[in-house]
Amino acid sequence: xxxxxxxxxxxxxxxxxxxxxxxxxxxxxxxxxxxxxxxxxxxxxxxxxxxxxxxxxxxxxxxxxxxxxxxxxxxxxxxxxxxxxxxxxxxxxxxxxxxxxxxxxxxxxxxxxxxxxxxxxxxxxxxxxxxxxxxxxxxxxxxxxxxxxxxxxxxxxxxxxxxxxxxxxxxxxxxxxxxxxxxxxxxxxxx
Amino acid sequence: xxxxxxxxxxxxxxxxxxxxxxxxxxxxxxxxxxxxxxxxxxxxxxxxxxxxxxxxxxxxxxxxxxxxxxxxxxxxxxxxxxxxxxxxxxxxxxxxxxxxxxxxxxxxxxxxxxxxxxxxxxxxxxxxxxxxxxxxxxxxxxxxxxxxxxxxxxxxxxxxxxxxxxxxxxxxxxxxxxxxxxxxxxxxxxx
DNA sequence: CGTCTATTTGAATGTACTCAAAAGCGGTGG
DNA sequence: CCACCGCTTTTGAGTACATTCAAATAGACG
Numbered sequence: 001x002x003x004x005x006x007x008x009x010x011x012x013x014x015x016x017x018x019x020x021x022x023x024x025x026x027x028x029x030x031x032x033x034x035x036x037x038x039x040x041x042x043x044x045x046x047x048x049x050x051x052x053x054x055x056x057x058x059x060x061x062x063x064x065x066x067x068x069x070x071x072x073x074x075x076x077x078x079x080x081x082x083x084x085x086x087x088x089x090x091x092x093x094x095x096x097x098x099x100x101x102x103x104x105x106x107x108x109x110x111x112x113x114x115x116x117x118x119x120x121x122x123x124x125x126x127x128x129x130x131x132x133x134x135x136x137x138x139x140x141x142x143x144x145x146x147x148x149x150x151x152x153x154x155x156x157x158x159x160x161x162x163x164x165x166x167x168x169x170x171x172x173x174x175x176x177x178x179x180x181x182x183x184x185x186x187x188x189x190x191x
Numbered sequence: 192x193x194x195x196x197x198x199x200x201x202x203x204x205x206x207x208x209x210x211x212x213x214x215x216x217x218x219x220x221x222x223x224x225x226x227x228x229x230x231x232x233x234x235x236x237x238x239x240x241x242x243x244x245x246x247x248x249x250x251x252x253x254x255x256x257x258x259x260x261x262x263x264x265x266x267x268x269x270x271x272x273x274x275x276x277x278x279x280x281x282x283x284x285x286x287x288x289x290x291x292x293x294x295x296x297x298x299x300x301x302x303x304x305x306x307x308x309x310x311x312x313x314x315x316x317x318x319x320x321x322x323x324x325x326x327x328x329x330x331x332x333x334x335x336x337x338x339x340x341x342x343x344x345x346x347x348x349x350x351x352x353x354x355x356x357x358x359x360x361x362x363x364x365x366x367x368x369x370x371x372x373x374x375x376x377x378x379x380x381x382x
Numbered sequence: 383c384g385t386c387t388a389t390t391t392g393a394a395t396g397t398a399c400t401c402a403a404a405a406g407c408g409g410t411g412g
Numbered sequence: 413c414c415a416c417c418g419c420t421t422t423t424g425a426g427t428a429c430a431t432t433c434a435a436a437t438a439g440a441c442g
């Protein structure tokens with residue numbers, strides 16, 4: 001729980017009062033999930049977002065051929081969900097699932113909206129969080145367009161070494177937009 | 192100006208009071224720009240975001256080889272800027288420039304922050320705006336990973352016909368992550 | 383252990399790229 | 413007005429990065 005408080009304070013750049021945080025934390029509940037548990041499912045309207053206290057998870061997109069494409073990885077201190085569905089209330093197009101046994105703080109949409117509308121600090125927190133997510137994704141996108149697989153992998157190693165350690169290779173490949181065979185060849189060249 | 196008000200009301204799903212809107216509009220000023228005017232420049236900290244009242248603009252990333260990659264197009268009713276730099280206050284890595292002679296509403300960062308911190312409705316507006324931008328970009332990203340150039344172009348035609356009309360082909364190609372020659376070949380096949 | 387999943391390696395293939403050049407379009411000035 | 417210039421689009425031929433298909437090896441889990 002204090003992991004979330006730290007995350008909020010780090011994100012907005014100021015401390016929370018105990019009161020503010022405790023008000024917000026009443027909107028959340030803690031829950032443990034087994035490995036491979038589906039947190040969000042394509043075809044369902046996604047009702048929750050999850051803050052990882054322990055463990056790991058990822059979200060992915062399944063294309064028409066049934067191929068899965070990793071969208072986001074979440075380790076401790078990350079939020080994960082199908083944000084498309086959560087924000088738009090529409091049928092989900094992504095899946096999210098745990099990679100390890102995990103403990104999460106869970107926030108449902110009604111509470112998310114109430115918190116945003118009644119706690120300016122929290123509204124701010126989520127605005128900044130999503131701003132950061134947006135600029136990160138935009139950068140990942142332009143690198144996907146402009147750099148080859150080898151350079152993108154090198155960049156991932158540099159910026160997210162924890163992913164390389166904890167996420168299986170075929171998912172890292174998918175995240176980079178290549179096939180597991182290609183990533184294996186890249187790793188072979190650069191030990 | 193009323194274009195912005197409509198955009199806000201459409202985005203947050205409720206109307207603004209005249210008072211709220213007029214308070215917010217005091218943070219903005221209107222400005223005309225010639226075609227090819229740089230709105231945000233790589234290497235500079237980006238101080239403004241621009242809401243297009245008339246005309247068009249786009250943002251792009253320049254890679255190590257000097258190749259330009261279109262990141263976003265903006266027509267009337269769109270915001271455009273280097274959001275990475277604007278939000279983070281860091282040296283910009285994107286450029287933004289007008290494609291036609293344009294009129295914009297300009298919002299500087301200090302005013303953006305003041306507006307977000309003093310006008311809950313506006314904070315909400317920008318949070319939802321960026322949420323929408325995020326989910327759109329995420330979808331564009333997974334389609335980049337999972338669909339070939341032809342399918343991505345067909346999708347762009349369907350979802351953003353106005354882009355096809357008003358944006359030069361070499362920029363559309365770049366936006367799709369392909370070369371102008373390739374887009375030309377795709378268009379040749381599918382008239 | 384045995385089975386299932388993940389990773390590695392090899393060879394052939396394909397989508398989009400590069401290089402190259404021609405044709406089309408648009409604006410500018412003589 | 414049209415001739416010219418620069419920029420955009422088209423078309424052709426050869427190429428490359430990553431893919432597909434295939435199979436062997438390695439690793440994880442019950």
